[in-house]
Amino acid sequence: MGNYRKHKKSKYKHIRIIGIVILFGAIAFGIYSLSEKTFTNKKLSALHIAQTNNSPKKTNEVNGYISSDSPKAVSGSMQIVANSGVPQWVKVPSNEQLNRFTDMSKDGLTIYRINNPEVLKTVTTLKTPRRSMTDIEKEYPNTLIMNASAFNMTTGQIVGFQINNGFLLNDWAVGNYLQYAFVINKNGSCKIYDSTTPASTIIKNGAAQSYDFGTALIRDGKTVPSDGSVNWEIHAFIANDKSNNLYVILSDTNAGYDNIMKGVASLHLENMLLLDSGGSSQLSVKGKTIVASQDNRAVPDYIVMK
Structure with missing residues (x-):
């Protein structure tokens, strides 16, 4: 037990x-x-x-994305000048022979195609005075005139990447965001550059004039995703196609990115850049106002074509 x-x-x-x-x-x-x-x-x-x-980080717009790691702008590659001299005309040749100015407007877009023009940029210094469209029409009669680069509304000083007569007036702004400029070369060819290319290279490549404000919508024949900057406002654009015809394009209020891109799809554009918009947007053809500024705004930089 x-x-x-x-x-x-x-x-x-x-x-x-x-x-x-x-x-x-x-x-x-x-x-x-x-x-x-x-x-x-x-x-x-x-x-x-x-x-x-x-x-890529999504923007507030439903249309597209922006890069989260934008490359640093290359600035300071060469000396800028205080004055580029009297504006010079640059011939922009096309391999087509068409009417000089052709109205192709549709669907909330004012579109003019310009064939084989000579082109002039009005800004020659960063402090070029603001002038009304009427003043520019008097100085350059029988031409097509549209507002171009942006400016500081307080000081009136031109901003962005600026070249005229082959001289650098203003370099890329220092920063970690991508900037664009529409460049017309001395031989009349057109190209959009971004701020990863130094000014010295752009001018060495033959740049005569540059126009700057906003994003590229089309570059080298390819659509650039929306960054949200094309919104409900009136917008102005400069563009060229595969035959090197130039285009000026102004969108109506509330046209929006999608409608604009659909409206220009048939043009087969090579490059398309956003220029100064809103109240600065205005267009005149042979002395006739096609799109009036919303507040009769005087601006320092116009693109003039004859």
Whole structure:
């Protein structure tokens, strides 16, 4: 009987030990699982952050994305000049022979195609005085005239990347955001450059004039995703097609990015750049007002074509 009791106690003792071992094993496994899950979640979270940082960020607009890691602007590659001299005409040849000015307006867009024109840029210094469209019409009769680059509304000083007569008036702004300029070269070819290309290279490549304000919508024949800057306002654009015809384009209020891009799709444009918009938007053809400024605004920079 005594041996039986000892055996029974010993049996219960072994069972308790096994139970304790199992309990501690379960606890250890739980701690390991929780740690592993936490570590995995941290890795996934870090991976998500890394992917997010290297991926395009969506704009407030439903139309497109912008890069989250815009390259630094290359500025200071050459000396700027205080005055580029008297504005010079630049011939922009096309391989087609068409009417000089052709109205192609449609669907909330004012569109003029310009074939084989000579082109002049009015800004010659950063402090070129603002002038009304009427003044420019008197100086350059029988021409097509549209507002061009932006300016500081307080000081009146021209802003953005500015070249005239082959001289650099204003360099890319220092910053980590991509800037664009529509450039007409001395040989009449057209190209959109961005702020990753230094001014010295652009001028070495033959730049005669540049126009700057906003984003490129089409570049080298390819559509650039919307960055949200083309909104409900009236907008002005400069463009060229594969045959090197020039285009001036003004959108009606509330036209929007999608309608604008659909409206120009049939033109097969090579480049299209947003110019100064809103109240500055205005167009005159041979002395006739086609699009009037909303507030009769005088501006310093016009593109003139004859």
